[in-house]
Amino acid sequence: MIRFVPDTLREALLRPLAMTAPDGGVYVEIMAPDFRFVFLFLLVVAVLLGRLRRKQTIKIPGSISQLLVVTALAFVIWLVITGNGRYFIQFLLISGVLCVGLINCLPLSKFFRASLAVLLTSIQIAAVMSADPFNAWALATWRDAPYFDLQKPQKPRDEAQTIVTISTITYSLLAPQFPANIRWSNITSSPPPTQDRLESRYAKEILANPHGVSLFVPAIKQLATSEHLPGAGIRQAINNMIEDYGLVLQRADACEFLLSKGLDSLSLRQRGAESSAQQGFWLCPLERVELKSKDVTKRKGKFAAVFEAVEIQCPRFFKPDTANTLQIQGGELRQYGGSDMKLYVLEDGDVWYKYFRAINPVRLGSREEILTGRAPVDCSKILGRSGLPWERGL
């Protein structure tokens, strides 16, 4: 995952400055402006200048100089490995102590040093609070018990069956609310059982459960029948996702709609107070069908050559052999999870990419232009990513 890894040396060197920006996706997904590394840099310069002017009369405790060195070293390691602030918390904490420690070394009166410490801390507090760090990650809120409400299934079901999930969020937080013998699998994360891999064997084994297999998936109201059960369109979409695993959802009337106030709270946060209640999950028994290996053309898609032409030009963002080809309305799509990138090749001839932070997709050219090299991909200007936060565009 290169989400927060700098693309250029300039971006790496200016990361402390970028961290001051009140933008999301700079060094962590949420907005978390942080001035302390800039303060640290300025304070180190001030202390060094003070030492030069006063000829070594400024004493810096060994602890401060040692921590400065290891923090700088850790900063480099961090940028190389992930650049993700959640994996750098220890040094985000240490940077604050070092700022005040360095202020205390400055050749100023006690009053001035204390005032400067209060001033810089106030600036940092104002920056942090301006982005409201609380509830920043929440999609739903756990208020009263239970932590995530779900109506109990009414239809009798085998309590040793396998329940598969297919949504990107697995909603596995609900698993402890079901009987403990139920076996859970987010099957779409797994390679299909037909492949020769350890994971495929595990998938095959859990799907062969003689107690049966059911599907647990968030219901989509707009695609439901009047009885809140999955309509024909959504059943087809689900079947497209699970056919590689030898499963099929045939009968809507065998499904059960389970109301969930937990899902309601999620929906309310996402769409505002006008969202109506009655959100829930579908629990549907699945039937088994014969497992078939997809032929290569079907697996790679009919525009494989176009995808590969882009991948060769920009392997950092479109890493070869890391994305499956999905059939979408009007074309094909490859999603590169490691770089948060989507690449579309459309039936109308256009080729587009979209970085996850950008609002707009970017047209790369036509299929022919990509294949003949007449539309080279500029990997250094990825809309929504390249440059400092105020240069990235949307």
Place this chain on the structure above:
Amino acid sequence: MLDIAQAGDADMSHVTGALRQARVQLEPWILTLIAWILFAAVPWLEGGYGLSWDALNHHIYLGWTAEAQRFDKDFLGAAYQSFQFPYLYWPVYKLATSGWPGETVGIVLGGLHALVVPALWKIANACIPGRAVHDTMMRTIAVVMALMSGVVLSLLDSSANDLMAAIPFVWALAYSLDKRLQLAGFLGGISIAFKLSNGPLACVLPVLWLMNSERPHWSRLRDMVVGCLWIVMGFAVVYGYWGLVLWRYFGNPVYPFYDEVFAPLRSLTGWSR
């Protein structure tokens, strides 16, 4: 008369010194208590505990599997996050399934997060070692400044374990400054067990030990090697059981990472599944 006055001054100075010492000793505990109260108040003031994408996806599930692993039943129950070290999620899982309202779970989880405060104070004390009121004030500001991170504060009403996993690392830095390398190494190892992404960052600990020592060069190197062995020991003690579980089911103690690295070991040991 002069002697009596001097004796009185000496007594006063002794009392003042003792009071100053008591104040400094109380500093970390007072700060920790205040932090705990404030941390606990965050979910209460926010009207509940946040359930993030990760919480919906794997945090609660991992806490559940911490009580009894489920690889014999489930496969990718929480997608590929199912293989993460689960034990730090046990408190939030237990609180959730025990029927606690979200507003009050900060009392427990805020208390766990507040364990970082005495370590931060210890580091602040090493950087600002004076005993005057000014120094107390500067250390307090240093601890406040340390915690004033959007990332850190955002975790006070979230079930993410990133702050908890960083706490042993901060203690490792604090004890490194105290030259207690064995303890520092052990805590560094624990932090890696809690979160493997702490591993590369832990490479800075031996550098700190090298710089912080006043012993001859060869002794420094020997200390560094001993400290590194304690890192390995801390990691093995805390991660060992989970690593064995992953080895048993997937032939790789850090599955799904570095799987090709463990392929020769699987062949060598005849591991099969």
